[in-house]
Amino acid sequence: GDDEATDDGLPTVKMQGFPADPVGLPALVMHELGIDVAHGFIAEYLPVDPDAATNTFLIGESDIAMEQDGVNMTIVQAEGHRAVLFAPGANMMTGIVVPADSSYQDPTDLIGQKVGHFGVDSGTTSTIALMLKEIYGLDVFTEYDLREVGPEALPELLKSGEVEAIFDFEPLALRAVLETPGRYLFEPAKAWAEFSGGWSPWLTNLAAREDWLAENEELAFGIRDAWMEAIDVLQGGDFALLREEPYKSFLELKSDEELEAFIQYCIDLPCFGTSWTQADIAALNDYLALFAENGILIDAVSPTPVAVILEDYFG
Amino acid sequence: MTRSPETTQNLGARLRASWLDLALGALGAGLPVFLWWIGSHTTTFVPPIGEVIRAIPDFVTGEDIWPDVLVTIERVAGSLAIALILGFAAAYVMHRGGLWGRVVDRYVGLMLGVPSTIAALLALYVFKRSEVGVYFVVSIITFPFVALTLLQGLRSADRRLDEMGDVYRLSTPQRLRHVAVPHLVPYTFAAVRNEYAHAWKVVVLAELFAVNSGMGARFARAFDRFRIVDAMLWLIIFMIILLGTEYLLLLPSERRVLRWRGSGMEGNR
Amino acid sequence: MTTEQVVSLRQITGGRLQRFQAFTVASLLALAVWQLATLISDGWVPSLWRIMEALGEDASTASIYTDMWITLRRIFVTFAAATSIGIGLGVAMGLNRRVMAFFRPIVVMGLAVPDVVYIIVAILVLGTEESSGLIAMVLALIPFVVNIVVGGVGARDPGLDEMSAVYRLRRLRYLVDVVGWQVSPSLIVATRTCFAFAWKLIVLVEALSQPRGIGAQIYYSFRLLRPDHMIARALLFIVVLRLVEAIIFAPVEKRFLGWMR
Amino acid sequence: MTHSGEYIRVRDLDVSYDGITPAVSALSMDVAEGEFAAVLGPSGCGKSTLLHAISGVVQPQSGTIEIAGLPVGAGRGDDSVPIGYVFQEHRLLPWRTVAQNIAIVLRAAGVADDDVDPRIDHYLEMLHISKFRNTWPLRLSGGQRQRVSIARALAIQPAVVLMDEPFSTLDEVTARVMRQQLADLWQRSNQTIVFVTHSIREALFLAGRIFILTQGPARLFDTIEVSVPRPRRYEDPRLTELEAQIVEHVMDEWGYGANSGEEPRE
Amino acid sequence: MTHSGEYIRVRDLDVSYDGITPAVSALSMDVAEGEFAAVLGPSGCGKSTLLHAISGVVQPQSGTIEIAGLPVGAGRGDDSVPIGYVFQEHRLLPWRTVAQNIAIVLRAAGVADDDVDPRIDHYLEMLHISKFRNTWPLRLSGGQRQRVSIARALAIQPAVVLMDEPFSTLDEVTARVMRQQLADLWQRSNQTIVFVTHSIREALFLAGRIFILTQGPARLFDTIEVSVPRPRRYEDPRLTELEAQIVEHVMDEWGYGANSGEEPRE
Numbered sequence A: 001g002d003d004e005a006t007d008d009g010l011p012t013v014k015m016q017g018f019p020a021d022p023v024g025l026p027a028l029v030m031h032e033l034g035i036d037v038a039h040g041f042i043a044e045y046l047p048v049d050p051d052a053a054t055n056t057f058l059i060g061e062s063d064i065a066m067e068q069d070g071v072n073m074t075i076v077q078a079e080g081h082r083a084v085l086f087a088p089g090a091n092m093m094t095g096i097v098v099p100a101d102s103s104y105q106d107p108t109d110l111i112g113q114k115v116g117h118f119g120v121d122s123g124t125t126s127t128i129a130l131m132l133k134e135i136y137g138l139d140v141f142t143e144y145d146l147r148e149v150g151p152e153a154l155p156e157l158l159k160s161g162e163v164e165a166i167f168d169f170e171p172l173a174l175r176a177v178l179e180t181p182g183r184y185l186f187e188p189a190k191a192w193a194e195f196s197g198g199w200s201p202w203l204t205n206l207a208a209r210e211d212w213l214a215e216n217e218e219l220a221f222g223i224r225d226a227w228m229e230a231i232d233v234l235q236g237g238d239f240a241l242l243r244e245e246p247y248k249s250f251l252e253l254k255s256d257e258e259l260e261a262f263i264q265y266c267i268d269l270p271c272f273g274t275s276w277t278q279a280d281i282a283a284l285n286d287y288l289a290l291f292a293e294n295g296i297l298i299d300a301v302s303p304t305p306v307a308v309i310l311e312d313y314f315g
Numbered sequence B: 001m002t003r004s005p006e007t008t009q010n011l012g013a014r015l016r017a018s019w020l021d022l023a024l025g026a027l028g029a030g031l032p033v034f035l036w037w038i039g040s041h042t043t044t045f046v047p048p049i050g051e052v053i054r055a056i057p058d059f060v061t062g063e064d065i066w067p068d069v070l071v072t073i074e075r076v077a078g079s080l081a082i083a084l085i086l087g088f089a090a091a092y093v094m095h096r097g098g099l100w101g102r103v104v105d106r107y108v109g110l111m112l113g114v115p116s117t118i119a120a121l122l123a124l125y126v127f128k129r130s131e132v133g134v135y136f137v138v139s140i141i142t143f144p145f146v147a148l149t150l151l152q153g154l155r156s157a158d159r160r161l162d163e164m165g166d167v168y169r170l171s172t173p174q175r176l177r178h179v180a181v182p183h184l185v186p187y188t189f190a191a192v193r194n195e196y197a198h199a200w201k202v203v204v205l206a207e208l209f210a211v212n213s214g215m216g217a218r219f220a221r222a223f224d225r226f227r228i229v230d231a232m233l234w235l236i237i238f239m240i241i242l243l244g245t246e247y248l249l250l251l252p253s254e255r256r257v258l259r260w261r262g263s264g265m266e267g268n269r
Numbered sequence C: 001m002t003t004e005q006v007v008s009l010r011q012i013t014g015g016r017l018q019r020f021q022a023f024t025v026a027s028l029l030a031l032a033v034w035q036l037a038t039l040i041s042d043g044w045v046p047s048l049w050r051i052m053e054a055l056g057e058d059a060s061t062a063s064i065y066t067d068m069w070i071t072l073r074r075i076f077v078t079f080a081a082a083t084s085i086g087i088g089l090g091v092a093m094g095l096n097r098r099v100m101a102f103f104r105p106i107v108v109m110g111l112a113v114p115d116v117v118y119i120i121v122a123i124l125v126l127g128t129e130e131s132s133g134l135i136a137m138v139l140a141l142i143p144f145v146v147n148i149v150v151g152g153v154g155a156r157d158p159g160l161d162e163m164s165a166v167y168r169l170r171r172l173r174y175l176v177d178v179v180g181w182q183v184s185p186s187l188i189v190a191t192r193t194c195f196a197f198a199w200k201l202i203v204l205v206e207a208l209s210q211p212r213g214i215g216a217q218i219y220y221s222f223r224l225l226r227p228d229h230m231i232a233r234a235l236l237f238i239v240v241l242r243l244v245e246a247i248i249f250a251p252v253e254k255r256f257l258g259w260m261r
Numbered sequence D, E: 001m002t003h004s005g006e007y008i009r010v011r012d013l014d015v016s017y018d019g020i021t022p023a024v025s026a027l028s029m030d031v032a033e034g035e036f037a038a039v040l041g042p043s044g045c046g047k048s049t050l051l052h053a054i055s056g057v058v059q060p061q062s063g064t065i066e067i068a069g070l071p072v073g074a075g076r077g078d079d080s081v082p083i084g085y086v087f088q089e090h091r092l093l094p095w096r097t098v099a100q101n102i103a104i105v106l107r108a109a110g111v112a113d114d115d116v117d118p119r120i121d122h123y124l125e126m127l128h129i130s131k132f133r134n135t136w137p138l139r140l141s142g143g144q145r146q147r148v149s150i151a152r153a154l155a156i157q158p159a160v161v162l163m164d165e166p167f168s169t170l171d172e173v174t175a176r177v178m179r180q181q182l183a184d185l186w187q188r189s190n191q192t193i194v195f196v197t198h199s200i201r202e203a204l205f206l207a208g209r210i211f212i213l214t215q216g217p218a219r220l221f222d223t224i225e226v227s228v229p230r231p232r233r234y235e236d237p238r239l240t241e242l243e244a245q246i247v248e249h250v251m252d253e254w255g256y257g258a259n260s261g262e263e264p265r266e
């Protein structure tokens, strides 16, 4: 990237995300295309470790977090920290993958089978668990023979036949599809949209601390607008941008084949959400209520809003 | 002294011995490579040796790896130095006993059990994302092990030499320099060997939490994406650094400092 | 004799008093440093008060004891395997330069491999059973033990080796009575080191691959942003470990090193 | 040489190990300034323990020891009398060469840097071990090590020299040369020497007075003044005669009376 | 006692340390079965090295050593002749008590379990150290340790006993008793003893033949047959005379000729 972003006097906004995580792509795009400057700031991508991410964000080492989600924000608030989600982010880019030639047609077929995942407290596993519970009445924690490894090793585990299915996020799930070869047995975004009548949960959202918001009201709007604009650029161009640098190397994919598959996947899903209305937020809250109801990760929904529309928030 | 025939004979024997050592060492180093070879044939995730070797030239000539390598070496070496000093001080106080000895003993016992994740998290809280945090995590995690090893060394010291020091009224610095430290040399080497390696393992985590730079972080990133060839390349760099330190630095200096020890019969056995 | 007993009695009570003093001083000092850290970090480092509360909560949860037991069992299994293999290999390396020449590079390379790699590779190769993680741990632990033991064996008195050769001590005798005792200080360090490492590694293994165990608990509180619980759980288990050490290692140590004084 | 004065003053000395094994018991003795005193006693009676106590490395159970009016012990300050001690086992630092071993104590004794090397050379030469100047102790023969230990003790030119069987591992010929040199050195200096030996002849040749100890725990059995004038000859028949007398005298006390196979008395 | 035969056969022995420091050079000597041979030599000449070579713990640079026709060395098998060795430094296991130290070598020598304790008792008594049966070596005096080492060497009742200055740290009276006992023991047994000592008198009292070595590196300087009949008396004037002769004889060779302050010759 060209860091010689000229215009002096513009505030730098540190936007944290995981290294190589497609979720952070819009931040790159806005920086590369100068959308950030047009909205009065300079976006800086701050790579953080998944384990350290929330803490890094909360202690103020970054301004905006791109990898937060509703459940996480509920936990954050429950622990007494003040932060909110204020913009849409990536759609639910996760899935259950099984070998292409296997006989499994539906998640209930996996009952009693070995299934790989990377942690019962992970967003991926807990989301899938909740959805399967709601849609199929299936309790994966007791009915599947769950095997835990790091997310990176799951495709290998599937390929070697050590497990019958895996829960993983993108582009790792996709890698499993390509290499095993495999197919998606369950795609949460699509399945939930079908189940709930249109709305599907986000994988991530933009988050900011409330003290930061209070001091940077104008900036917050700018960031949100730049973010939406960048998503539009990406999706409007059918993600063709991803074939170019620096995006291509940012994604650290194994091969061009994987890249093409990922682009196709993004067009199909699509990868980013663009709608952020009162109704969306209500749906999110309902969805979180289900988590609390099932006691997955959280016991109760947050009494304060986890997601806000900036106009209402400041208005 | 003139060189007698047996001198050359002996030299020959020694040379032969060191060649044999070298050959055995190479064989030993070959074992992991052999395992790798088997792995690449029996599993799908271990890349063929050839593929990784072919990737080496590009990897090492691309200049973007060297800053990361150097900065991490600096962090490891620096933290280890701090850990050695802290560890020695702790061992010394523990050995002297008394109230402070016990107090320090408590702390060392506690610190031995601190999981690296907790140390890294606390460092993040206190030092935020900064270089200091990395040093803090690595040295705080490794120093209790140094202390433990050196303490045992101090305990096994020869009391009779201490008495000699009393009689001849050696000053404290003289005692440290001539009695305590030389005695601790073998223990220090064991501690350095282990904690140097330990530091390399901890630095990965510390870099991830605190700075997201350095070869630890880069290795972890490659491994997280399961880009195995890259991960392998970093691993090879790790190993070369550790092997280099062992064979070029630790082993020769250990031999040198412990020259007094041998019975003088090594060449004859 | 009676005066002797009085003296030793006084020593004992003196020892107890001092132990209490040490405990107090250590605690107060820790308190001060910790509070300072809390202050510097703007309260991000949880205050001791919060940790105590968390400790109280955790200690009164029954399931934590099951988790502790699971972890303790795993630690013991790996510890026993790693120390016995490590000591055996270390002694062999220390006694025979050929063995040393062969294994030294392997040990160094073994040390270079990050723990995660051991764990993941073990799972991929051996499967997702619990034993894979434990085997990975043993592999990761052995080099540490070896290094310490090799140092100890190298420092032995060659005079006693010669004595053993002249009197033709049997191999086992020689290993136990001559080498073993000389190496015993190193063995104590090696076992204590190994024990501590085993605990650190199990935290990682459990966080990475096992839903149960105290390591998983620590990781879980970490994910839920509860540093106070995280620290409390670690503390709780460290106390258990210290107890185990005091019960098992300390007496052994005393017994082995009696001749020195 | 007069033996009045109490330069080294030992009173009612009780030393015991572990608080239960008495090694020295109710021992009192005085050594005058500049005196050459020898200590004789059966093996294991407590001779080394006595020297340990005088040097301050073991604490007596009771009793007092003073050197030049100052009590010895843990807190031996810089103002106290410097002591050279030839331990029964050499106690050299194995990781330092012969010269370094001596240099270290010279520096501790405050010898000026310029003097260190000449001093080392001088004493190594005196003990016939110059060629081992840069050798590590573990590479020396038993007798060579002991001579290094002697060189170290003498090199600091201390007011008091304690020697624990210093010539025991030397061959007769070397030992004779060394004894003669020690006698000469002592006569030229004003050093006070306490010399533990198991050779009665050696004691007679060197010492002005001989303290004979009992079987352990050591008490004072007898004190013998050696009035043979100096310089003495090792083969002097007067010494031979005295030696026979002493052997006769102690034979019983040291527990090898009639039956040589008998246990030493407790 | 005849001295023919070659029970211990040393031929052209060269031993050197580090491959450069020769300690024994071109030395040949034979000791007959059942002979009591003494070795005399100046300090540092290579006596201990010679015993080391005979016992097989150091490998000679060149030359051969055979005991009872079998070469000694690293691969000394179980069929080779058992050796008892009193090292110059005691080499006891500090973490084993006196009795355990002896028991360990007895067991290694294949002594039946029932015999172990009585044997230990017997030899400890012989050396007057019964009361230290259960003591750790570090709690013993120098002379006591050496006696334990002697007890250990004799207890296995080996065919060959190598002794390196075994009585050097014993007081005169104890040493005399021990010497007498050793002489008696040897006469009752058929042991071959090689006895390094620095006491000429001791050598004359005990040995049938004395090997006198040169200054280091050790070569054979002279061999002396001691024809004084046994039992001998330590004070026998014949021994005194022989002693004086030997001192005279070696004085020059051992390098303390005219000037006693002179460096030993290289």
Ligand SMILES: Nc1ncnc2c1ncn2[C@@H]1O[C@H](COP(=O)(O)OP(=O)(O)OP(=O)(O)O)[C@@H](O)[C@H]1O
Residues within 6 Å of the ligand: D017, D018, D021, D022, D023, D041, D042, D043, D044, D045, D046, D047, D048, D049, D050, D088, D216, E138, E139, E140, E141, E142, E143, E144, E169, E170, E171
């Ligand atoms: N560290 C120790 N612990 C317990 N007892 C000891 C210790 N050192 C010596 N003793 C005992 O104290 C007594 C006196 O020992 P010391 O070394 O003073 O004798 P010594 O007269 O020097 O004998 P030697 O002539 O054999 O050297 C001995 O009986 C010995 O067993």
Ligand SMILES: Nc1ncnc2c1ncn2[C@@H]1O[C@H](COP(=O)(O)OP(=O)(O)OP(=O)(O)O)[C@@H](O)[C@H]1O
Residues within 6 Å of the ligand: B262, B263, B264, B265, D138, D139, D140, D141, D142, D143, D144, D169, D170, D171, E017, E018, E021, E022, E023, E041, E042, E043, E044, E045, E046, E047, E048, E049, E050, E088, E216
């Ligand atoms: N380990 C060693 N390494 C190098 N040189 C050695 C070693 N041991 C002995 N020497 C040298 O070899 C020579 C012979 O030593 P040795 O111990 O055999 O003498 P010794 O005749 O037994 O003397 P002493 O009567 O003093 O015990 C000495 O000059 C000594 O310095």
Ligand SMILES: [Mg+2]
Residues within 6 Å of the ligand: D047, D048, D049, D088, D164, E141, E142, E143
């Ligand atoms: Mg003594």
Ligand SMILES: [Mg+2]
Residues within 6 Å of the ligand: D141, D142, D143, E047, E048, E049, E088, E164
């Ligand atoms: Mg010798």
